[in-house]
Amino acid sequence: MRRGTRRLAALLLLLLGAGPLLVPERLAEEDREAVRSAPTGDHPLGTDALGRDNLYRYLRGMRMSLSGACAAAVVATGIGLLAGFLLSRLGRGGMAFWGPALDTFQSMPWYLLVFLVRAWTPLDTGPEQLTVILFGMLATFSWAAAARTVAAACRQLRQEPWAAFARASGMGGAQMFRRHYWPHLVPLARVHFLMLTPAILLAESSLGLLGLGVPDSAPSLGSSLTDLLQPGARWWEAAPLLLLLTAVLSLQTISRRPTDESKRT
Amino acid sequence: MRIFFFLVAAAGWLWASEVRFSLRSDPRTMDPLAVSDQASEAVRYLTTARLVRVHAKTRALEPELAVSWKLSAGNRVLTFRLRPGVRFSDGSPFGGRDVVHTLRALLDPKRNLPAGEELRTVPIVSVESPKADEVVVKFAEALAAPALYFSEIPMVPASGAGAGLGPFRVAQYERGRQIRFEKNPHYWKGAAYPVAAAVVVEILPSAEIERGAWTAGRLDFLETVDPAFFDQIAGTGAARDSGPTAEAEVMWFNLNENAPIPAHKKAWFQNREFRRAVSRLVRRADLARIVYRGRGTGGIGPFLPGSQWALRRPAAAAAKVEEVVADLGRIGFRRDGSGVMRDGAGNAVEISIATNASSRTRMQMLTLLQADLGRAGIKVTPAGLDMPSLLERMGGSKAYEAIVLGLTGVSDDPNQQMMVWLSSSANHPWRPGQAKPGSAWEAEIDDLLRRQLKTVDVGKRKALLERFQRIVDEEAPLLYLVHPHALSAVSPKLKNAAAGNHRPRVYWNIDQLEGGR
Numbered sequence: 001m002r003r004g005t006r007r008l009a010a011l012l013l014l015l016l017g018a019g020p021l022l023v024p025e026r027l028a029e030e031d032r033e034a035v036r037s038a039p040t041g042d043h044p045l046g047t048d049a050l051g052r053d054n055l056y057r058y059l060r061g062m063r064m065s066l067s068g069a070c071a072a073a074v075v076a077t078g079i080g081l082l083a084g085f086l087l088s089r090l091g092r093g094g095m096a097f098w099g100p101a102l103d104t105f106q107s108m109p110w111y112l113l114v115f116l117v118r119a120w121t122p123l124d125t126g127p128e129q130l131t132v133i134l135f136g137m138l139a140t141f142s143w144a145a146a147a148r149t150v151a152a153a154c155r156q157l158r159q160e161p162w163a164a165f166a167r168a169s170g171m172g173g174a175q176m177f178r179r180h181y182w183p184h185l186v187p188l189a190r191v192h193f194l195m196l197t198p199a200i201l202l203a204e205s206s207l208g209l210l211g212l213g214v215p216d217s218a219p220s221l222g223s224s225l226t227d228l229l230q231p232g233a234r235w236w237e238a239a240p241l242l243l244l245l246t247a248v249l250s251l252q253t254i255s256r257r258p259t260d261e262s263k264r265t
Numbered sequence: 266m267r268i269f270f271f272l273v274a275a276a277g278w279l280w281a282s283e284v285r286f287s288l289r290s291d292p293r294t295m296d297p298l299a300v301s302d303q304a305s306e307a308v309r310y311l312t313t314a315r316l317v318r319v320h321a322k323t324r325a326l327e328p329e330l331a332v333s334w335k336l337s338a339g340n341r342v343l344t345f346r347l348r349p350g351v352r353f354s355d356g357s358p359f360g361g362r363d364v365v366h367t368l369r370a371l372l373d374p375k376r377n378l379p380a381g382e383e384l385r386t387v388p389i390v391s392v393e394s395p396k397a398d399e400v401v402v403k404f405a406e407a408l409a410a411p412a413l414y415f416s417e418i419p420m421v422p423a424s425g426a427g428a429g430l431g432p433f434r435v436a437q438y439e440r441g442r443q444i445r446f447e448k449n450p451h452y453w454k455g456a457a458y459p460v461a462a463a464v465v466v467e468i469l470p471s472a473e474i475e476r477g478a479w480t481a482g483r484l485d486f487l488e489t490v491d492p493a494f495f496d497q498i499a500g501t502g503a504a505r506d507s508g509p510t511a512e513a514e515v516m517w518f519n520l521n522e523n524a525p526i527p528a529h530k531k532a533w534f535q536n537r538e539f540r541r542a543v544s545r546l547v548r549r550a551d552l553a554r555i556v557y558r559g560r561g562t563g564g565i566g567p568f569l570p571g572s573q574w575a576l577r578r579p580a581a582a583a584a585k586v587e588e589v590v591a592d593l594g595r596i597g598f599r600r601d602g603s604g605v606m607r608d609g610a611g612n613a614v615e616i617s618i619a620t621n622a623s624s625r626t627r628m629q630m631l632t633l634l635q636a637d638l639g640r641a642g643i644k645v646t647p648a649g650l651d652m653p654s655l656l657e658r659m660g661g662s663k664a665y666e667a668i669v670l671g672l673t674g675v676s677d678d679p680n681q682q683m684m685v686w687l688s689s690s691a692n693h694p695w696r697p698g699q700a701k702p703g704s705a706w707e708a709e710i711d712d713l714l715r716r717q718l719k720t721v722d723v724g725k726r727k728a729l730l731e732r733f734q735r736i737v738d739e740e741a742p743l744l745y746l747v748h749p750h751a752l753s754a755v756s757p758k759l760k761n762a763a764a765g766n767h768r769p770r771v772y773w774n775i776d777q778l779e780g781g782r
Contacts, residue, residue, distance in 0.1 A: 049493075211622035230493050
């Protein structure tokens with residue numbers, strides 16, 4: 001992967017995040033006389049079923065979903081790192097229990113819990129709080145894979161000859177972690193973060209399609225995508241799908257290992 | 266010769282017409298008397314028959330298993346004369362003892378069968394069958410039109426066998442996939458009916474899947490379609506708009522005294538001036554035009570304008586915001602400097618309105634209500650829940666502030682509305698199952714509806730129902746938002762179809778429908 005491509009992907013992500021700054025705030029209002037209108041100068045991507053500007057909602061939704069997914073991925077990766085490191089310190093017996101336990105955790109249909117949590121949440125909970133709860137839950141369901149990988153990596157690092165030498169020379173646990181393990185774990189955490197972000201983004205979109213994602217009054221990619229499923233959807237209403245694909249592909253591009261350009265010459 | 270007969274049978278099988286439609290879920294029961302869901306109701310409609318029935322289009326009462334009926338003893342005795350020679354689908358004869366068995370089972374309060382919920386509100390003293398072809402029902406008091414109560418009652422055999430009297434019987438049931446019905450060889454209308462040789466009902470759990478099956482040509486009709494899909498098929502000749510229905514989309518506030526909501530909010534909701542102010546802020550015409558794409562009528566009240574019972578009054582138009590704010594000012598509400606509406610104690614007026622998240626139209630209505638009420642500084646938080654959670658909050662924990670839902674299964678017949686309006690009813694939305702009416706106006710509504718039930722004179726009955734509607738207007742316990750049109754899709758290949766605006770909308774004449782297969 002060329003560095004230029006990765007830079008372009010990063011630039012695209014930045015643009016997607018900053019998108020709402022490009023459209024005026026007045027477009028947030030609903031215009032009941034311009035419902036489901038085609039693209040015009042005032043509304044470059046038309047309006048939705050309630051007369052709200054599509055472009056404004058798509059860009060706001062993109063930023064919201066992207067930032068929510070990034071935050072959730074940071075939390076999930078953090079939990080994964082901590083849990084993985086702790087797991088690596090268990091003996092064979094411990095791992096014999098926790099390994100399958102993690103696999104079971106990963107395979108549980110956690111999305112059903114979203115239904116339950118929404119049912120238990122007080123009804124006057126605002127859209128912002130609901131968004132935080134939703135991404136918080138997605139983060140809680142997503143850390144197990146990172147924990148598995150980190151635990152395996154830590155175990156492997158501990159068996160390296162240089163680690164044995166460091167321990168023999170009297171280096172303590174905290175120092176070992178800071179000096180030797182952490183530099184190895186950072187690239188792993190970065191890859192997990194970059195893999196989890198699109199996964200959470202897609203999960204939020206799926207929940208939005210079911211009407212259980214971010215509430216409609218706080219636009220998100222999921223709620224924007226529902227327009228595309230409606231009978232008689234117009235081509236410009238596919239824009240959120242395009243934004244979602246761009247974000248996911250950009251994140252995947254960035255997560256790939258850069259090609260060493262010196263070897264190519 | 267055998268080959269000839271085989272070829273004739275094969276040709277008959279190939280040419281036999283088949284009607285195909287869909288249901289959203291599996292029927293919960295095949296017992297006609299225990300039906301409480303729409304899917305089971307559809308199965309019951311196909312497999313059973315009633316003494317009399319209301320014609321879906323003319324709304325006139327017409328004979329079915331009873332050839333005639335007459336009222337006597339000052340409207341205290343109703344005598345049904347049964348059709349001779351009728352047989353159940355298993356060939357056993359139908360007679361007065363089957364009717365008595367069915368009605369007694371439904372009237373038994375211990376069994377509490379869902380199909381008898383409405384019948385048990387009628388003061389029936391006795392049900393007898395003095396002759397094999399005659400059934401006599403005696404009432405404790407004179408009733409206006411008692412035969413109507415028997416129009417939804419499916420007759421079942423006294424022997425307890427699983428046979429029915431409807432045009433079809435279940436031939437094959439594959440849970441989660443489809444139910445195949447075959448012609449009832451003993452159908453009371455004779456060998457010419459039903460016209461179709463079979464009915465196939467596919468179980469399709471969502472509107473999207475249903476639309477896909479329709480587009481693929483697998484279905485002959487869709488009982489209901491949403492306005493968006495209706496617009497999409499408008500040019501194909503399949504779209505049917507049968508006009509507004511009494512099945513309104515309504516909103517109500519939680520009036521339960523023991524509801525787990527703040528005391529100051531209970532005080533707002535109990536105040537009829539507050540409820541009326543909120544009602545006047547709603548731009549109903551916009552709900553009908555935007556959410557229902559013009560395929561709806563702004564909410565008016567329990568009866569549609571064309572109904573003989575409807576109060577003559579214009580459709581509720583949204584009032585000017587300043588007027589509503591002034592009205593709220595008279596009951597202690599004020600807007601602060603930032604435009605937020607506050608009650609006398611300084612609490613910001615914030616209401617959460619819940620609905621089922623799976624309904625796109627209702628979620629859209631909440632968004633519009635949010636803007637409508639926001640004009641007066643009232644903050645609305647829309648809350649989309651899955652249906653079971655919503656019903657649990659509504660009937661169980663009572664943990665909600667306001668709800669938007671649809672009234673289904675009601676018609677312009679005042680007696681059918683009693684389940685919603687009687688304070689003791691489990692379906693009384695804002696305060697269900699009251700031991701005694703919680704307010705004077707609810708007591709008056711109970712009294713008016715019970716009296717109209719017994720009033721034979723149409724003019725007097727109308728006067729009672731007009732008073733009832735005035736109380737509904739004054740107290741605003743239910744805010745009628747929209748009367749959606751009855752929208753359905755009917756394939757041009759389906760013969761004899763005449764969609765109506767009462768349920769069932771398309772298959773009400775299932776014995777006459779002929780599919781294109």
